Amino acid sequence: MKKVDLLLTNALIVTQDKDRSILPESTIAIRGNCISAIGLTKELEGQFTADKVIDLNGKIVFPGLINTHDHLFQVATKGLGEDMSVQDWVTVVTAPTAANITPEEIYTVCLTGCLELIHSGVTSVIDMNYMAYTFGLHDENIHAIVDSGLRGVYSSIISDYGLQYGIPEYLMRPTDWFIDQYDQLISKYPPTERMAVWMAVGAPWTVSGEGLDKSLAFSKRTGTPMIMHIGENWVDNYCSQDRFGMNSVPYLEKIGFLRPELLAIHCVTLDDEDIQLFVKNNVKVSYNPVSNMYLGNGIPPMMKMRDAGLQISLGVDGAGSNNSQDMIETLKVAALLQKVGAKDPAVINAQQVLDWATLGGAQILGLEDQIGSLEVGKQADLFVIAPNSAKVVPIHDPVATLIYSCGQENVEMTVANGVILMEDRVIQHLDEDEILKKSQAACLALAERCGSDSKVKRSWIGNRA
Ligand SMILES: [Zn+2]
Missing domain, CATH: 3.20.20.140 (Metal-dependent hydrolases)
Incomplete structure (x- = not known):
């Protein structure tokens, strides 16, 4: 059994390879920042062990x-x-x-x-x-x-x-x-x-x-x-x-x-x-x-x-x-x-x-050999759509679903350079709530300091112009 870092199993994978292949019931094996294997879950099962295995249970994977x-x-x-x-x-x-x-x-x-x-x-x-x-x-x-x-x-x-x-x-x-x-x-x-x-x-x-x-x-x-x-x-x-x-x-x-x-x-x-x-x-x-x-x-x-x-x-x-x-x-x-x-x-x-x-x-x-599609040897940059909302169901064509039906709220996981940045819609490596609080305070102070807020009518606090 080959050791990898991350296995995403049982997914519908939109590869964006030259044939625009879409692979049902498939698995991606990621080692370091690289895609080691992509194929049917039942064929790859037993070939790889991983520190982290995520069963995507039919969710859709796209290149980042x-x-x-x-x-x-x-x-x-x-x-x-x-x-x-x-x-x-x-x-x-x-x-x-x-x-x-x-x-x-x-x-x-x-x-x-x-x-x-x-x-x-x-x-x-x-x-x-x-x-x-x-x-x-x-x-x-x-x-x-x-x-x-x-x-x-x-x-x-x-x-x-x-x-x-x-x-x-x-x-x-x-x-x-x-x-x-x-x-x-x-x-x-x-x-x-x-x-x-x-x-x-x-x-x-x-x-x-x-x-x-x-x-x-x-x-x-x-x-x-x-x-x-x-x-x-x-x-x-x-x-x-x-x-x-x-x-x-x-x-x-x-x-x-x-x-x-x-x-x-x-x-x-x-x-x-x-x-x-x-x-x-x-x-x-x-x-x-x-x-x-x-x-x-x-x-x-x-x-x-x-x-x-x-x-x-x-x-x-x-x-x-x-x-x-x-x-x-x-x-x-x-x-x-x-x-x-x-x-x-x-x-x-x-x-x-x-x-x-x-x-x-x-x-x-200039990274067409590295990213842009999900293929063996390329970097693991991808995101996962969870098709479990009324906005999205039913899915007849995953590409049409992404372009015309999905919203940001359907993006469940994002992986860049082999690192899971977001899982279950939770940012993994940063305290999102804390950053947003700081950002809100910083942006109000900045607008006031540079005078841009005084030019803008805000009915809820009165027109300061
Ligand atoms: Zn511009």
Whole structure:
């Protein structure tokens, strides 16, 4: 008998392997962080012993979901600045929060965001901080991701330009300051399969020409991938036309920014020519449907991007433009938004959405050989759905059940890197209640300190504006 660490038996396993095999009455054997075996429970019985055996009794196992866009610190802004224009919302809520949050607060707030990601089946997150005015903010944001047990990428926005476009001066520093920060970050946190530092630019018109050149040169020299919001709404091309005399995507192609190491966020306003430039340069895409709807930005042409062969993934975006970090909700909305955009329910199916959230995300992370599907030799990143609620029953097709019927409350277990982060909906390695209490107090104090709460009417405590 072979010894493993964890046996999950009697499960319905949605593998996401190349044949999209779904295995009934099956077992996964996990040793360390690796999947040692997957197969029929009756065939694997007697082959393995394990420290921990969990009989899943027909529950459904999926590969861990990969959230490719987030601003974890924005958890602090849930419920502030609702129903505003994007520009007002940045000025009144998110920018002051980024500029005032302390290292201790960012740790608690980011950890809170990670807890919800774990509750919604996520095992990997790509995070983007706005501004770390002390190095401790980088450290504590990264520590929160690492302590949560998620696989993570951390980045922080480079911004040295854009006063005329409403970018607050207090979020800017000279590019050399940002490059120096990245130099320190990459030597302190060299890339591993668990954690990596990537570079980030808010939008092309928020960095000077010299700053863009220096950032690109640093990215190429160090092999550090780059993340950028591109075409989030009409403002992007408006500012690019004003500053560069052309739309954002052609400008980025002109200056050499479009390349396989670029992850483009949102892409709502991309036209056919932009998509062809993305294809030519193999740019990766993160689709954030809840945020696109929440901010009234529009419907990204995901079907055109898919048909053009682009690598696509899914993100929840920051809680400030979503109001939760619920990846299960994002799965459903990802499909619904495209259906309504095309006025055609057949334009996208549940399998496509699951592919984006698993295999697509793994490609974006460059970990397609490690995660994204449940196969022998890959890392044990998975979550378990308990189909025991009126919301879910009956199950005819487990993939359709996940995308269209499940809620966060149906996610019973999450395992990342072979470690059980949540079992029976209880976080295993952290005191969730204590973190939530601390987070509530920290977020109220922060909103008051940075003045964002005084701009927001709260009928239950009176309008303080
Ligand atoms: Zn964003």
